[in-house]
Amino acid sequence: MIKNDHVIKIYYRDVDQMGIVYYSRYLEYFEEARTELLVSLGLDVPSIEKEGVKLPVVTSHCDYKKGARLEEELRIETFIDKTPKATLLINYKISNNSSGEINVTGYTKHAFIDNESHPIRVPNFIKDKLAKYF
């Protein structure tokens, strides 16, 4: 398994009229957290794109358990549980960084495409980076 922890803080821009984080913001947090996971593997987005590869999201899913509020710190745990085949599955758990109470869980699924947007197999340079974890 590959795992990364990333902590963020909630600002006014994130919070809606109910006083809780607006539901689409969690997909932005997911993106931030998986970027940091990929960076920790030596797979920052510019490096991946320099190889002519993109990882577009093909599915996103969020289960909202508890609204997060202004100035809370959230821990985003990001997991890759298995070697990608046609797609890469990334799981997320977002919880309050003090209490541990869970706010959101979810996942994203990513395809591998080339510069002409054609689906491709998992590129070797990505496979190599992931191999040692499984």
Added chain:
Amino acid sequence: MIKNDHVIKIYYRDVDQMGIVYYSRYLEYFEEARTELLVSLGLDVPSIEKEGVKLPVVTSHCDYKKGARLEEELRIETFIDKTPKATLLINYKISNNSSGEINVTGYTKHAFIDNESHPIRVPNFIKDKLAKYF
């Protein structure tokens, strides 16, 4: 079945470095479209909240089929297929308004809560508005 169609247009703010709509924006489009569906039923958000009721999202799900591009017009079809029980399920299909090609499908699930954030049964004023469609 309850169904509403809503057309939007894509602007620069929506589009990322790949030249396609950033993935979290679709949840904003879903919100806009379901608001219009609810308005068409006489259930605008301020009216619902005046009754002391909120419909927080408990799940969101998107399947991304094809990236939408700058200045495209998108048709968002919003469906309620069945009477809500504990939760209300709303389905979405987003497609190019000219070609009909599908960009995104997805759904959101909503709980009913009162002002103290306690889960409640489907309120009668909502049941009544939906009843004639099923």
Added chain:
Amino acid sequence: MIKNDHVIKIYYRDVDQMGIVYYSRYLEYFEEARTELLVSLGLDVPSIEKEGVKLPVVTSHCDYKKGARLEEELRIETFIDKTPKATLLINYKISNNSSGEINVTGYTKHAFIDNESHPIRVPNFIKDKLAKYF
């Protein structure tokens, strides 16, 4: 003078914990409105970019008069008062579409650059489109 009117509606995604539109959203509304003004002149963004020209924002300014609330309809009036020289100045007035009460006024200033991001003079195809209004 060139003038365009554009009406938008406020959704949950736009509104913060104070119950009013979050301040950066107005820059998105400005972009939507100036895009529609430019489209009305035959200057949609893809057409401009096809000519190898971009109009990056070099300055933005907003004066916030009155917070706009959920489900309000806002009228965005967009003005070009004078022929662009080095930069194009666009003015905005956002008001409640029923009462006429002003929410926000502001402006954006745009440079003209080529594909290598070098500043260029106002391109002729843009000058021609604007000429008849001044």
Added chain:
Amino acid sequence: MIKNDHVIKIYYRDVDQMGIVYYSRYLEYFEEARTELLVSLGLDVPSIEKEGVKLPVVTSHCDYKKGARLEEELRIETFIDKTPKATLLINYKISNNSSGEINVTGYTKHAFIDNESHPIRVPNFIKDKLAKYF
């Protein structure tokens, strides 16, 4: 003078089709940075609001010097240069955290209002926190 430095990183969500940060995002960065400045003074937003005070933005201004790109780190320097009278003026300078090259400068002006949205004088608890810096 009061000054705070805050570093952020640019993610995909922030970047538009030109490959640079979309112009409204800087107002979100300003908000994040001024929140951290206020926190450093013991003036976090929930504390201020608990006193029945809000600091709505009445003016925002940005000068965009150079587009910031994906995965760049930006340093946001936030300044309060003088004691607030009717309004509080906050200045910002955003630059590349490695090269020091400036991306954006700007300011926001904030009013003081009570819970009924009436303008009020600078509250004493805020004056006291700021006094020692001037």
